Amino acid sequence: MLRACLRGANATARNNFGKTRLTNLQHCRHYTAGETSGGGAAKVVAAGLVTVGGGIGGTILYAKWDNKFRAAVENNVPYSDWLLGLALGPPSPKSGLPIKKQKELAQPPSMMDKQTNVSKAKSEKKVKEAAESPASEMSPVPIQPAQSIEEASAEATHIISAISEVTSVPAPCDTEGAAVKEEYKDCHEHQDTSVTAAVHPDTESPTATEPLKERPVEEVAAILAQQDQEEQDIATSVSASLEESLTSSAKATLQAIGAQEAALQAITRHTLKLKEAMEAEVPPQEKSAQWKDLEAALADRTGAVNDAETALSKANEALDSLKSVIDKSKGLKVSAVRPLVLAAEENLHNMVVDLDKVVTKVHSAESEAKIVSQYSELVNEAKQQFQREVSSLTPEIQANWKGLTGKLSSDDLNALIAHAHRRIDQLNRELAEQRVREQIHIDAALEQQKLEDQKALEKAVSTALQHIKEEARLEQERKLSELREVMEAEMRTQLRRQAAAHTDHVRDVLKVQEQELRVDAEQVLSSKMLEQETRYRQLSQEQLDNFTLDMNTAYARLKGMEEAIDSHVVAEEEARKAHQLWLSVEALNYTLKTANADIPTVPLEGAAQAVRDSCHDSDFALALSSALPEESLHRGVYSEASLRARFNSLRSLARRVALIDESHNSLYQYFLSYLQAALLFEEKQEAPPAQLCSEDLDPFKLLSYASYCLEHGDLELAAKLVNQLRGEARRVVEDWLTEARLTLETRQVVSLLSAYANAVGLGTTQAP
Amino acid sequence: MSEKELGKKWDRCLADSAIKLGTGLGLGIVFSVLFFKRHTWPISFGSGVGLGMAYANCQNDLRSHYLQKIAASE
Numbered sequence: 001m002l003r004a005c006l007r008g009a010n011a012t013a014r015n016n017f018g019k020t021r022l023t024n025l026q027h028c029r030h031y032t033a034g035e036t037s038g039g040g041a042a043k044v045v046a047a048g049l050v051t052v053g054g055g056i057g058g059t060i061l062y063a064k065w066d067n068k069f070r071a072a073v074e075n076n077v078p079y080s081d082w083l084l085g086l087a088l089g090p091p092s093p094k095s096g097l098p099i100k101k102q103k104e105l106a107q108p109p110s111m112m113d114k115q116t117n118v119s120k121a122k123s124e125k126k127v128k129e130a131a132e133s134p135a136s137e138m139s140p141v142p143i144q145p146a147q148s149i150e151e152a153s154a155e156a157t158h159i160i161s162a163i164s165e166v167t168s169v170p171a172p173c174d175t176e177g178a179a180v181k182e183e184y185k186d187c188h189e190h191q192d193t194s195v196t197a198a199v200h201p202d203t204e205s206p207t208a209t210e211p212l213k214e215r216p217v218e219e220v221a222a223i224l225a226q227q228d229q230e231e232q233d234i235a236t237s238v239s240a241s242l243e244e245s246l247t248s249s250a251k252a253t254l255q256a257i258g259a260q261e262a263a264l265q266a267i268t269r270h271t272l273k274l275k276e277a278m279e280a281e282v283p284p285q286e287k288s289a290q291w292k293d294l295e296a297a298l299a300d301r302t303g304a305v306n307d308a309e310t311a312l313s314k315a316n317e318a319l320d321s322l323k324s325v326i327d328k329s330k331g332l333k334v335s336a337v338r339p340l341v342l343a344a345e346e347n348l349h350n351m352v353v354d355l356d357k358v359v360t361k362v363h364s365a366e367s368e369a370k371i372v373s374q375y376s377e378l379v380n381e382a383k384q385q386f387q388r389e390v391s392s393l394t395p396e397i398q399a400n401w402k403g404l405t406g407k408l409s410s411d412d413l414n415a416l417i418a419h420a421h422r423r424i425d426q427l428n429r430e431l432a433e434q435r436v437r438e439q440i441h442i443d444a445a446l447e448q449q450k451l452e453d454q455k456a457l458e459k460a461v462s463t464a465l466q467h468i469k470e471e472a473r474l475e476q477e478r479k480l481s482e483l484r485e486v487m488e489a490e491m492r493t494q495l496r497r498q499a500a501a502h503t504d505h506v507r508d509v510l511k512v513q514e515q516e517l518r519v520d521a522e523q524v525l526s527s528k529m530l531e532q533e534t535r536y537r538q539l540s541q542e543q544l545d546n547f548t549l550d551m552n553t554a555y556a557r558l559k560g561m562e563e564a565i566d567s568h569v570v571a572e573e574e575a576r577k578a579h580q581l582w583l584s585v586e587a588l589n590y591t592l593k594t595a596n597a598d599i600p601t602v603p604l605e606g607a608a609q610a611v612r613d614s615c616h617d618s619d620f621a622l623a624l625s626s627a628l629p630e631e632s633l634h635r636g637v638y639s640e641a642s643l644r645a646r647f648n649s650l651r652s653l654a655r656r657v658a659l660i661d662e663s664h665n666s667l668y669q670y671f672l673s674y675l676q677a678a679l680l681f682e683e684k685q686e687a688p689p690a691q692l693c694s695e696d697l698d699p700f701k702l703l704s705y706a707s708y709c710l711e712h713g714d715l716e717l718a719a720k721l722v723n724q725l726r727g728e729a730r731r732v733v734e735d736w737l738t739e740a741r742l743t744l745e746t747r748q749v750v751s752l753l754s755a756y757a758n759a760v761g762l763g764t765t766q767a768p
Numbered sequence: 769m770s771e772k773e774l775g776k777k778w779d780r781c782l783a784d785s786a787i788k789l790g791t792g793l794g795l796g797i798v799f800s801v802l803f804f805k806r807h808t809w810p811i812s813f814g815s816g817v818g819l820g821m822a823y824a825n826c827q828n829d830l831r832s833h834y835l836q837k838i839a840a841s842e
Contacts, residue, residue, distance in 0.1 A: 650771050657774065662834045667827045728774075731833065735770035 060087045067091060235340070238329040242344045245325045249318035253351040256308065256315035260358040263301070263308035267365040270297040271372045278372075278379055301369075308362065315355055322348050338481050345477065349470050356463050367452075389419065575764035580614040581621065582757040587611075588750055595639035604746065605633045611753060618760075624753050632746040638739050644710045647718070650736055651703050652677075654729040658699040661727025685711055688721060699729050716744055777829055784829075785822030792818020 063070035063084055070091060074081040084091075215223075273294050322344065329341050434441075588607040595601040608628055615621035631637070638646075659673035680700060688705035689696065696702070702721050709718035719740040722733055796814020804810045828835075 653771050653774065665827075665831045665834055667823060667830070670830065732771050732774060 056083075060084065064088050234332060238332065239340045241325050242322075242329060242340050245318070245322040246344055246347055249315065249322040249348065249351060252311070252315040252318035253355055256311035257354055257358050259304065259308040259311035260355075260362050263304035264358070264362050264365050266297065266301040266304035267362070267369045270294070270301040271365070271369045273297045274369075274372050274376050278376055305362075305366075312355070312359065315351075319348060319352060319355075338484070342474070342477055342481055346474055349467075349474055352470070353467055356467070360460070360463075386423075389423070571764055575761075577614070577617075578757065578760040578764045581611070581618075582754075582761050584610040584614045585750070585753045585757040589754055592637070592747065592750060593639075595637065595642065598638075598642050598645075600638050601632075601636035603632075603634050603636050604628060608633055618756075621753060621756055624749055624756070627745075628749050629742055629745050631742050637743045637746045640710075640713070640715055640743065643715065643736065643740055643743065646736055646739075647706070647710055647722075650733055651707065653732050654699060654703055654725065655680075657728040657732060659727075660729070665728065688717065692724070697724055699725055715740060719744060781822075781826035781829055784825050785819070788818040788822035788825070789815060790818070792816070792821070 059073060059080075060083075063073055064087075070084060070088075074084060273290070274297075277290050277294050326341055326344050326348065584607065588604060588611055591602055591604050591607045593601075608625055612622065612625045615625070655677040656674055657670075659669055659676060682700045683704045685708035686701065686704040687708055696705070702724050706718040706721040709715070709721065719737060722737055722740070725733060792814040793811065794814075795818075796811040799814065800806055800808070800810035
């Protein structure tokens with residue numbers, strides 16, 4: 001039936017194949033016959049090519065436009081990155097990261113800009129300050145003319161440095177002096193007083209003002225003393241000169257005043273006398289005496305006036321010299337001299353005033369005297385006239401007609417009376433005339449008087465003005481000097497205060513420094529002390545330590561010796577035990593060798609028991625000895641040789657049932673399996689590879705590997721390989737596998753035990 | 769020994785197949801002679817039956833191990 005089926009199948013197959021061949025031929029004939037079908041194919045091919053090309057071109061273009069798409073394409077399609085690179089060039093990284101980077105880059109530059117701006121501002125400020133400083137540098141130059149201020153500041157610094165009694169206080173003095181100067185400067189020129197501007201000129205000013213440098217106390221004191229001395233000398237000289245000139249001028253003035261007074265008196269006397277002489281009815285004898293007196297008085301007066309004039313001139317000279325001296329001393333500009341100068345000026349003024357008063361008195365007296373003299377002259381003229389008249393009338397009678405009354409005749413007398421009457425008429429007529437012209441004369445006289453009064457007034461006013469001006473100036477000078485004194489006093493107090501502050505500050509600084517130094521010194525001292533102490537302690541400790549160390553070492557050695565002896569004992573015991581164990585394990589090992597071909601070994605029970613007995617204290621050995629499989633204990637194990645022999649017989653059987661497993665186990669499969677075994681040739685023995693791959697799981701290969709392993713004594717690997725068999729072959733070799741496992745287990749345990757025993761034995765052996 | 773099992777199975781199989789074949793042949797001959805007028809078809813029928821039975825038995829015997837396993841797993 002099978003054959004029939006097979007035949008039928010073959011027939012059908014043949015038929016089918018024949019048909020297809022026929023159809024194929026037909027198709028081929030069709031292909032070879034028709035030309036149009038070839039053109040159709042070409043069209044199809046061309047259309048396909050165009051589509052593909054279009055697709056690729058479109059992809060490339062879109063990838064050029066959209067980089068994400070390009071990245072996706074490159075990731076997914078294998079050689080697209082090469083193609084796209086060829087077509088478009090390397091991909092540009094235009095992603096979001098560079099924007100952030102740009103932002104970051106933008107931020108630090110902005111910050112840096114800010115910093116640069118800040119620094120620029122600073123530098124600009126510095127530049128401005130530097131610009132200011134040249135401007136302020138110029139300003140020290142105008143200081144040079146103001147030497148007085150500099151001198152004053154120099155004096156101030158000297159005073160300060162002298163008063164404070166500090167060795168050298170350069171900076172504050174200089175800065176104070178410079179600050180004073182600076183204040184002056186700022187008042188005059190700068191409105192924006194910045195500290196830096198002050199600092200720069202402070203640094204500049206020392207270079208500009210060379211004289212203002214450090215000087216020690218002695219030099220300063222010497223210079224100060226010298227200056228004082230000089231001043232004093234000047235003052236004394238000036239005062240001496242002033243006094244001299246004052247005294248001389250005072251003397252001269254007094255003299256002049258006395259002379260003027262004398263002159264005044266003389267003038268008044270003379271005037272009185274003249275008046276008396278004019279008006280008084282005095283007997284003729286006394287008249288001549290009177291006239292003589294008058295002349296004497298006149299002479300006196302002229303002499304006194306001359307004396308007065310000379311004295312006045314002398315006084316003026318003296319006053320002028322005093323004035324010049326005063327001016328000169330004023331020009332010296334020494335402070336101590338000023339009050340003297342002021343006093344001298346006042347004195348001068350007073351003297352001048354007195355002198356002027358006296359001179360005015362004298363002038364008024366003189367003017368009176370002039371009037372009186374004029375009057376007397378008129379009278380004399382009239383007398384002279386009368387005398388001439390009388391003499392003309394009576395030539396014989398001489399001057400003194402009053403004494404000649406007895407000598408005169410009646411004619412003469414009548415003539416004289418007639419003359420007298422004529423004279424009286426004349427005089428009456430003159431009187432009338434005069435009375436008429438009285439007003440005019442009075443007016444003229446008033447005018448004259450007014451003029452003279454005006455002149456006198458003007459003169460008086462001018463002199464008064466001068467005096468007042470002088471007084472005002474003197475007052476001003478006095479006030480100025482007072483003010484100056486006050487200022488001086490205030491300045492002195494301020495300077496004293498400053499000095500006091502400076503001393504306080506210096507004292508504080510010194511105190512602080514002292515504290516610091518003390519602290520440092522104490523620290524150093526304490527550290528040194530500590531060091532010494534620690535060293536001492538260290539040494540003593542070292543000694544103690546050494547002693548204890550020695551003691552400890554001795555004790556330890558003793559202990560060590562004792563322990564060594566004990567351990568020797570223990571070790572010997574251990575060694576004995578180990579020997580015992582080893583012997584028992586060797587016995588166990590020997591029992592394994594008692595297997596003959598096909599006969600298992602003797603049961604390992606006894607030897608195992610012996611091992612168990614000899615290893616009471618070793619858990620490892622106990623565990624191992626209990627790990628021996630039961631079968632080996634009771635029945636024994638097969639040797640490797642027997643297993644090998646058995647395997648050889650098994651091999652052929654396994655080959656024969658290689659195809660049989662759960663699914664394939666019909667008789668037909670058996671037949672096929674047997675056929676395969678008969679037809680397949682493999683290596684008797686083949687070295688197994690280090691790693692099995694799926695091809696090596698073929699049973700034939702496995703069996704050849706296992707044979708190789710067995711031939712080379714590797715039962716374990718053989719068992720592993722045999723373990724890979726599946727199906728019926730596995731069932732067939734199952735028993736052999738269990739036996740092999742048993743043998744392997746036992747051998748492993750025994751080898752472990754022997755290794756352990758060897759190790760223990762080695763461990764217990766004493767090193768020489 | 770597991771390796772001897774197969775041999776045992778084959779032995780059984782062969783013995784069984786011999787018996788069955790012989791019995792079938794015999795019965796076929798008997799029937800052909802007795803009832804079917806010495807046609808050959810009962811003989812071939814009988815031997816076929818015998819052979820078939822032997823085949824099935826052999827196969828079953830050889831498969832028995834696997835069958836049990838399947839039942840046990842259920």
